[in-house]
Amino acid sequence: MEDRESEPELVLVFSGKRKSGKDYEHGLDLNRLLGPGPYKERYRADMIHWGESCRNKDPGFFCHLAxxxxxxxxxxxxxxxxxxxxxxxxxxxxxxxxxxxVQCSDTTRSQRGWDFTPGVDDAESECGLDSGVDFDWIITNEADAPPLDEQLKPVLKLAQEAASSVINIL
Known part of the structure; x- marks a missing residue:
């Protein structure tokens, strides 16, 4: 069922709230969903409910698809x-x-177009990884934080090493 010949050398799992810097199957306009604005917000709650239904049947549903x-x-x-x-x-x-x-302040998120939406921003889809997780790296995406390329150096180095280890085997 996995449809895979081999395992990956590295899996980088990124997490962050909305506007901290889903594909859908419902006939919606993907370009409008990817951008800011009312179109996306109109369907957000329905998308969350649909996703929860899928996860209730199989917690790894979206991971399998991905x-x-x-x-x-x-x-x-x-x-x-x-x-x-x-x-x-x-x-x-x-x-x-x-x-x-990936994290930033609510002030920065607001400057990027975020506005708190009850039932969305306090749902598991936004808060599920806010506590109880010991992340390998935390990237701060703020104007006064170290440059992103500097913060990402260890992540990119590990990715390059993982990719080149396969090339060396071939």
């Missing part, structure tokens, strides 16, 4: 939202999985 057929040595999971997502990767690939939290 990795089906993946054969690259380095996988980047760009938007883990729940502890069950992170735990799935950690249980399937315990030695390869590294977690990265």
């Amino acid at each position: 990795t089906r057929g993946a054969r690259e040595p380095v996988w980047v999971v760009s938007d883990a939202r729940r502890l069950s997502d992170l735990c799935w990767f950690q249980s399937k690939f315990p030695h390869q999985t590294k977690s990265v939290r």
